Amino acid sequence: MSFIKLMAKNPFRNKARLTLAVVGIAIGIATIVALGMVTEGLKVSIEEQLKAGGADFVVMKNTSSESSSYTIKDNRVDEISKINGVKQAAGIYTSSRVVDGNQLGLAGISVKDLNMLGAKMIQGNAYSDDKNELILGKLAAEKMKKKVGDTLTLNNDKYTITGIFETGNKELDATGVLPLKMLQAMDENNGKVHFIYVKINNNADLKAVSQAVEKAYPGELTTISSIEDFQKANDSLNMVETASMAISLLAIIIGGIGIINTMIMSVFERTREIGVLKAVGWKSRRILGMILGESVVLTLLSGFVGILLGVVGIEAIIMFSDMAMVLTFTPALALKALGIAVIVGIIGGIYPAIRASRLPPTEALRYE
Amino acid sequence: MNNGNIVEIKDLKKGYDKGRIIALNGININIKKGEFVSIIGPSGSGKSTLLNMIGALDTADRGLISVAGNNLTEKKDLSDFRSKEIGFIFQLHNLIPNLTVLENVIIPMYGTGLKGHEMVSRAIELIKYVKLHDKANRNPTELSGGERQRVAIARALANNPSIILADEPTGSLDSKNGQMILQRLKELHEKENVTLIMVTHDLKVADMAQRTIEVLDGKVQN
Incomplete structure (x- = not known):
């Protein structure tokens, strides 16, 4: 079993906590994806309209x-x-x-x-x-x-x-x-x-x-004559983009806090185990890497769930509300969502990881 | 290491709670390479603290402690030392519950430079040694107390340590399983010439060792 496989396996220990953490972060990611699809769709639609017909x-x-x-x-x-x-x-x-x-x-x-x-x-x-x-x-x-x-x-x-x-x-x-x-x-x-x-x-x-x-x-x-000109002249698209960025930032903060909480709980429950890992010779930085990795695994999983939720959710909203809106999902949007997920994982995981890596082995082993 | 001593301790002192609790108060011990030593004493006498100091899990306030040629009072990062020289067996097996027996035995091998397949074959070899090869892919929760402690022995041997430190290894087992574990440890010492230091409060268990060191109030009793 590789070290990466070990990191990937650990978050699945407590399935209820995993589910709650994933749902919490996935909602934020889904919002980012849904808003991104609307913004991208608006751009595509405006570009199509600009290029349509005979207008230069x-x-x-x-x-x-x-x-x-x-x-x-x-x-x-x-x-x-x-x-x-x-x-x-x-x-x-x-x-x-x-x-x-x-x-x-x-x-x-x-x-x-x-x-x-x-x-x-x-x-x-x-x-x-x-x-x-x-x-x-x-x-x-x-x-x-x-x-x-x-x-x-x-x-x-x-x-x-x-x-x-x-x-x-x-x-x-x-x-x-x-x-x-x-x-x-x-x-x-x-x-x-x-x-x-x-x-x-x-x-x-x-x-x-x-x-x-x-x-x-x-x-x-x-x-x-282009989408860039439109954005310079019209605030509406910029406003949607700014709102999207603000929500992304909020998602990072809320998701980050959620992850800190989840990972602190995980480290707390595994204090004795961390003591054992130190006793068998694991370096502090390996323990730090493991906890940080687990945090990123958790948020990456949330990222994938969030992308799926966002795409399905916004398509369903548009379908049921009868709105004629162009929705565009791009690979760049998926990468942005996963990138945010990784950032949330790193930000949220860093404190619990440092805490775990600094646990004195004898105290950790005595923990009950 | 002088005169064949693998452990040399001189005037070792250790206190807790800003010195209000004195755990070790001037310990002097030498343990020879390949020796089987038991450390006995009542609860709170300092025997587990002494074992933790030999295993570099804790640092000394004063004195000198040298294990397998490493001056533990000078070194700051002792993780490499623990990885190469020490194998721990705890009273509670302390296995990782979501990992299989095989994966638990592999755990100490991370960072030692072994490749994945080498780690697996070494772990299988050790699992066979503790006679659990048919349970390599089981989780610890599916094993009996004795079997779990055998996995802990296999894990302790993962990196070919020169010293095995066992803290009440039979403390949580019934007498039958306890005997079996002690037999395994004795075999290990005799066949592999591993230095075995075992903390126990059970005098019958302590008698299995070649030498017994009694600790009382943080001092070795002569």
Whole structure:
């Protein structure tokens, strides 16, 4: 039996304590994994949306400016379309409504700019800008059991579904798209948009055009052509990431305390045994290594359980809550979870390990 | 080691509780290599403290203690000494309950430089020696008291020690099992020429040794 096998075997002595310790740490790890999957999913979804359709970059309100509003005056759409190198500029207004008990995301865009969403009509046709009509994403239609010709009630007005579209993006495919002015009016936010999608001329330079837009509206607007740009311009993703980090830190602290307690109990119960190990010639550092190793074995096991719990848990939550959310599990996330587990194991195990290694052998052997 | 002495103790003193309790008060002993010595005395006389000092489990306050050529009063890390020179047998077998008999015997071999398969074959050899080869993969909880103490003997022999220190090895056994363990220890001493130092309060047990040292109030009685 190798020394590593011995370390791996010891935590399984007291199965009830092992189970409680593993569950305690696994919950923290599961939270980290679940939040990580949401954050990664958000990034993937935003990237997909940025890359979808014909837009080369997206213009957003600069939220670092003094204004707390996220909306842009829609006359900026016309102004931007006239900037040198811009081929097409489309204003998009976003909102949501509860329809038949389902939360439905809504996007308002003029029919002439629908190409910017990268939406492919799989049934029916697009809407008319001046009629109470809308098109539904494939997933939204499936969830709401709606087909072309059916109607939806939004703010007491009936809207006819003229078509079903698909983009390949889970979030976009779970939304309804309707004329920009209809959605602005519905929210009593006439003349405002949230995003301006911009397409540039074939021979134009993306960086030069996006800089020209930012220069024209310093401090007011910002342009995004990558996830990194999005994170710079929008706090929401950063906030989720910060929250995720804070929870990770909490998980480390709580898990660490749990491990300290578990390992101290283990060392306490095995005082006599540690005395025997010293008597047979084990060095203090070998005893330290064994206890630390046992602690890491315990937290690594918790890490694997936590990853499983996190993945299954968040998938179940999303499934049962009917949310159209992209969840992404990456090897990097698994490594992060296991890395945190190992750190918790080392932090939590170090004090009990030092305590065990410093036990005087005669006192340890006398312990009853 | 002088004059064939494997243990040389001069004016050894040891106190506890800031000197309020004097466990050993000027012990002078020489034990020859290959000798079988029993240490007797009533409870609290200091005999177990003396055994722990010979086994380098505790340090002296004053005096000199040299075992197998190692001056224990000078050395700081005595784990190597314990690993190479000493084999302990306790009153309670002190086996690790979640490990098998084989694994318990392997325990002292970690860090000695032996490879995994070498440790296993050495342990099997020792388990055969104590006649427990059919129980090598059992846990100590599945063994009788006598069998557990035999495993403890095998563990004590793991690193070929020059001295076996036995602290009341039959203290927790019935007379039949106690006799069997004593027979094993005697055989071990006779066949392997191992120095055997045994602490006991049982005079019949002590009589099995070649020499008896009586300790009373921390002093050797002449």
